[in-house]
Amino acid sequence: MPIMLSALADKLGLEYTGADRDIAGVNTLEKAGPDDLSFLVNPKYLHQLETTKAGCVLTSGSYADRVPCALVSENVYMDLARVVNVFARPQGCLEGVHALAFVHPDADVADSATVYPFAFVGEGVVIGPDTVIFAGAYVGEGTVIGKGCILYPNCVVMGGLTIGDNVILQPGAVLGGDGYGYAQTPLGHMKIPQIGTVAVENDVEIGANTAIDRAALDTTRIRRGTKIDNLVQIGHNVEIGEHCLIIGQTGIGGSTVVGNGVVLAGQTGVPDNVTIGDGAMVAAQSGILGDVEAGAKVAGSPAIPAKGYFKSMGVCMPKLPDLFKRVKKMEKELAALKAAAGVSDE
Structure with a gap:
């Protein structure tokens, strides 16, 4: 209007x-x-x-x-x-709990919340005021969702999770699937039950088809204000700090700790059990091998200080073809000099 x-x-x-x-x-x-x-x-x-x-x-x-x-x-x-x-026009056209939604009798859904057709709300779930659960979303037993949240179509929030206020889950996001935990045995890989949970604090947004794994024990935690892009994988027991930006196709291994205000650009790979300090920035397609200091800017795979990486890629790499030709020419000239002098390579 x-x-x-x-x-x-x-x-x-x-x-x-x-x-x-x-x-x-x-x-x-x-x-x-x-x-x-x-x-x-x-x-x-x-x-x-x-x-x-x-x-x-x-x-x-x-x-x-x-x-x-x-x-x-x-x-x-x-x-x-x-x-x-x-x-901006908000998505959706319904209010209240639709007759075609399944809401368990023991769930507590605020009067001002909206639940669309074919959504599932399990036993003991708590859904806060003004939260909207779109069609096809699944909210597992015992999960608590705060006020003003939006769960877009086909989101999955497994049982026993905690989601704060004003959280947005884009279509297809999956929270609380089992972490990737297996014990190697003579008979193959034995699954280790993942009995922890996921906690998402206030004002977090989680992109389409992003997966955040349930902790093996304790909690996988996403702190307030963090924004996570589409197609991101966050492993079990990861802790993401406040106001981070995690860009598409980034993968974060289990038990890694990411500080406040960190930026992980697209397709960053982070292994398990490392710490990325507050305010660090990691360039796209970087591969992290170990801890990253607070405030550091790194790039490359393996990641090194960004200044050195961009200098080597922008200044040195374009010169490599010419350098290769010069070295080959020098090798031929050296071989000719040795042959003329009767010098053997042995």
């Missing part, structure tokens, strides 16, 4: 320049129309201010005079998120 720019600015606590107007949506500088609000986050796209058809542009004060109408921000990326939230 359209909103007047003046009302939007007031809602966000921002100033605007130019004439007041209706804003019906948000789009890029290239594709926005006269009824859209666009944005300039990256100066790389500064040239598009001259050609954009956007009715208004969210930008910093230094660029506000370059467009007829601007919504002025000191943190454009953060305020872009706030603007998009104004226009």
